[in-house]
Amino acid sequence: xxxxxxxxxxxxxxxxxxxxxxxxxxxxxxxxxxxxxxxxxxxxxxxxxxxxxxxxxxxxxxxxxxxxxxxxxxxxxxxxxxxxxxxxxxxxxxxxxxxxxxxxxxxxxxxxxxxxxxxxxxxxxxxxxxxxxxx
Amino acid sequence: xxxxxxxxxxxxxxxxxxxxxxxxxxxxxxxxxxxxxxxxxxxxxxxxxxxxxxxxxxxxxxxxxxxxxxxxxxxxxxxxxxxxxxxxxxxxxxxxxxxxxxxxxxxxxxxxxxxxxxxxxxxxxxxxxxxxxxxxxxxxxxxxxxxxxxxxxxxxxxxxxxxxxxxxxxxxxxxxxxxxxxxxxxxxxxxxxxxxxxxxxxxxxxxxxxxxxxxxxxxxxxxxxxxxxxxxxxxxxxxxxxxxxxxxxxxxxxxxxxxxxxxxxxxxxxxxxxxxxxxxxxxxxxxxxxxxxxxxxxxxxxxxxxxxxxxxxxxxxxxxxxxxxxxxx
Ligand code: SF4
Ligand code: SF4
Numbered sequence: 001x002x003x004x005x006x007x008x009x010x011x012x013x014x015x016x017x018x019x020x021x022x023x024x025x026x027x028x029x030x031x032x033x034x035x036x037x038x039x040x041x042x043x044x045x046x047x048x049x050x051x052x053x054x055x056x057x058x059x060x061x062x063x064x065x066x067x068x069x070x071x072x073x074x075x076x077x078x079x080x081x082x083x084x085x086x087x088x089x090x091x092x093x094x095x096x097x098x099x100x101x102x103x104x105x106x107x108x109x110x111x112x113x114x115x116x117x118x119x120x121x122x123x124x125x126x127x128x129x130x131x132x133x134x135x
Numbered sequence: 136x137x138x139x140x141x142x143x144x145x146x147x148x149x150x151x152x153x154x155x156x157x158x159x160x161x162x163x164x165x166x167x168x169x170x171x172x173x174x175x176x177x178x179x180x181x182x183x184x185x186x187x188x189x190x191x192x193x194x195x196x197x198x199x200x201x202x203x204x205x206x207x208x209x210x211x212x213x214x215x216x217x218x219x220x221x222x223x224x225x226x227x228x229x230x231x232x233x234x235x236x237x238x239x240x241x242x243x244x245x246x247x248x249x250x251x252x253x254x255x256x257x258x259x260x261x262x263x264x265x266x267x268x269x270x271x272x273x274x275x276x277x278x279x280x281x282x283x284x285x286x287x288x289x290x291x292x293x294x295x296x297x298x299x300x301x302x303x304x305x306x307x308x309x310x311x312x313x314x315x316x317x318x319x320x321x322x323x324x325x326x327x328x329x330x331x332x333x334x335x336x337x338x339x340x341x342x343x344x345x346x347x348x349x350x351x352x353x354x355x356x357x358x359x360x361x362x363x364x365x366x367x368x369x370x371x372x373x374x375x376x377x378x379x380x381x382x383x384x385x386x387x388x389x390x391x392x393x394x395x396x397x398x399x400x401x402x403x404x405x406x407x408x409x410x411x412x413x414x415x416x417x418x419x420x421x422x423x424x425x426x427x428x429x430x431x432x433x434x435x436x437x438x439x440x441x442x443x444x445x446x447x448x449x450x451x452x453x454x455x456x457x458x459x460x461x462x463x464x
Contacts, residue, residue: 002351002390004344054398058391081456088438089405089453096401096430097350097394098343 046079050090161219172257200364203239223251227308228444248308253322362417
């Protein structure tokens with residue numbers, strides 16, 4: 001019978017980002033700064049099926065960050081609004097199923113603050129440290 | 136247990152409706168021979184068959200899942216004709232939710248509602264007995280059990296309620312065409328929100344260890360999906376494709392696939408689940424899936440102030456957003 005030890009956690013972080021929120025030089029900078037983090041481009045965060053994120057979590061990815069556009073500034077009109085609620089629902093389901101919901105997070109780009117994603121990635125790394133995840 | 140008078144009245148109005156051609160059939164519960172403590176779904180199409188219909192505290196099955204979605208019980212209707220169905224409180228919520236999603240046409244239905252007296256968890260009864268049950272009757276306060284080895288036992292009914300029924304806030308059927316008189320004994324009630332809050336107070340690690348140890352028994356039989364009145368995809372469920380795009384989804388019973396399957400089911404139901412408990416009831420491994428659905432119900436209620444199935448108009452929260460959120464207030 002499967003047991004709780006069958007759910008390994010590796011020190012891996014994946015960022016699902018909207019192609020309009022993170023692009024060009026900005027994306028390059030983040031990739032240079034965090035070579036171990038995977039960046040996955042989406043046409044809109046509203047296009048992300050949370051099952052993909054959850055599947056990654058149970059397969060051992062340490063943390064998932066979903067990075068979308070500012071709330072009133074979606075290129076596709078309202079995709080990020082749906083994404084926000086969906087990620088919240090996904091966190092609740094994950095919690096009910098016994099997967100730590102804090103390993104999944106949703107952050108938005110802030111036009112006045114370029115450090116949002118960097119800070120979130122560092123916070124996730126600290127979180128993995130505090131959970132005792134080995135490299 | 137329905138009194139004789141109400142049962143006779145119920146059968147009379149159904150018989151009249153069938154004779155006059157108002158309804159093409161009536162979907163209700165009937166007792167099953169050799170299966171004490173169980174009733175099953177049954178479509179009565181002639182007045183004689185109506186005499187088989189019953190309603191008691193063993194009528195646990197949710198009939199609204201047979202009216203739309205995976206299983207479609209409604210026969211071909213003549214013009215102006217309807218199809219009758221009987222619902223408890225929780226079933227009526229699922230029916231309303233399905234009507235809101237256009238899965239079933241309410242105009243084709245003639246709905247009789249009952250005020251539910253709470254259902255008995257027959258597995259709970261069985262687990263406390265030495266021998267299997269030969270016959271079981273319920274007089275409102277006591278369960279009279281006759282066992283296969285000839286012994287008899289009288290059990291206090293209030294100890295054997297389905298725990299979910301005790302916490303159910305919607306015992307009376309909503310928006311029905313006819314509500315049967317409420318003459319059944321009242322069930323004890325517990326405050327659902329208080330119970331949920333005290334459950335959520337427990338440390339996450341403890342809850343996680345418990346639910347994962349339970350879910351690891353899952354055999355991926357998909358009975359919980361098949362029983363769910365809210366599930367949508369009929370024959371197109373991703374779990375039904377024999378050759379799934381490996382290694383994205385595997386049907387094996389590794390914990391990762393079990394959790395992924397349950398995530399798919401409960402994420403799709405996260406804002407639409409009415410907490411009917413049908414999935415927990417259907418599970419052959421007796422996994423307490425209601426712990427998951429009740430947390431989802433609590434989340435939907437506290438975050439979005441929405442209770443699925445209480446209206447046939449409302450859109451679910453994941454299909455909407457609020458203006459305040461856009462403005463970041
Ligand atoms: S998920 Fe379970 S409790 Fe929720 S509607 Fe479906 S069968 Fe009922
Ligand atoms: S009914 Fe029970 S055993 Fe079957 S798939 Fe659902 S949880 Fe697993």
